[in-house]
Amino acid sequence: MEKDFGSELKEIRAILNVSQKEISDDFNLISKSSLQRIEKSEQIPAFDVAMKLINRLDVRADEMEYRLNNFSISEKEQLIMDFRDIGSSANITGINHLLKKMNAFLEKEDSDYISSLVLILRSLLVFQEEQNFTNAREIVKPVWEILEKRDEWLYKDMLLIANIIYMFDGTTFETMKKKLLDSIQKNYHLGTVNKLYVVTLMNSVLYMKKTDRFLEAEYELELAITHAKKQKEHVRHLDALSLKAELLWLKGEKDNAVELAKKTFARLYCLEEFDILKDNQEDWEKLTGMDSKEMIKPLTEFM
Missing domain, CATH: 1.25.40 (Serine Threonine Protein Phosphatase 5, Tetratricopeptide repeat)
Structure with a gap:
């Protein structure tokens, strides 16, 4: 059951030992009577006032939302x-x-x-x-x-x-x-917008690949690899490295491509990301004619 803003505000204020006078900036932000009505759930504050009140408590809006939803998403x-x-x-x-x-x-x-x-x-x-x-x-x-x-x-x-x-x-x-x-x-x-940057780059690269412009996507692919690693997006990072292996093959750097593909496939296998692994292996085999299962056979036999 969701809580109401006023009672939760009062509870947090009590936890932090903040008086009504302090939270209201000597009642310049809101009158004493209005604050009391809010805390009794008899009045709903305007959005800007509500934000200023929780800011006075150094509470983030998303934390307040989490508490109002009974400590759950x-x-x-x-x-x-x-x-x-x-x-x-x-x-x-x-x-x-x-x-x-x-x-x-x-x-x-x-x-x-x-x-x-x-x-x-x-x-x-x-x-x-x-x-x-x-x-x-x-x-x-x-x-x-x-x-x-x-x-x-x-x-x-x-x-x-x-x-x-x-x-x-x-x-x-x-x-x-x-x-x-x-x-x-x-x-x-803002929030996880930085992760959307990686998604956007990856999907742009995928578009370029599917429209026979894969080599033009090298810069965006490198950006995706860098940012996915930085943000600890491990699966997307490995997915991007699989694409890089294909790109290296197309550029004629076949030894480097094979080495990178082996490492990437092995890591996806260990993470049990089998759907993604299968998809990447199929793309690799279509491009190179190699048996991708042989590339990680020692690992699969050991496991």
């Missing part, structure tokens, strides 16, 4: 976090599991946002099966048609765009990418 927010943590469009097991959870949620509660995430997950499954953008794009087109009309994208909008950008092409792709990167730069230090 709402089911909806948890689903959004799970979506963000999928890691790769090749994570078929994770996608199917999350789809079931989201559909179950939508049976009891309406949410346009979760419905949009469901469309994206469905499109990822179609893309993985067909290795073609055409049908996958049609599934998420309604998401783009809504977001393209907005002058500015909020965090959750950026999360949607970052995960569909590579399904579009031509002018639409370039428009989405430029606006998304501008939005990410503007909000880079």
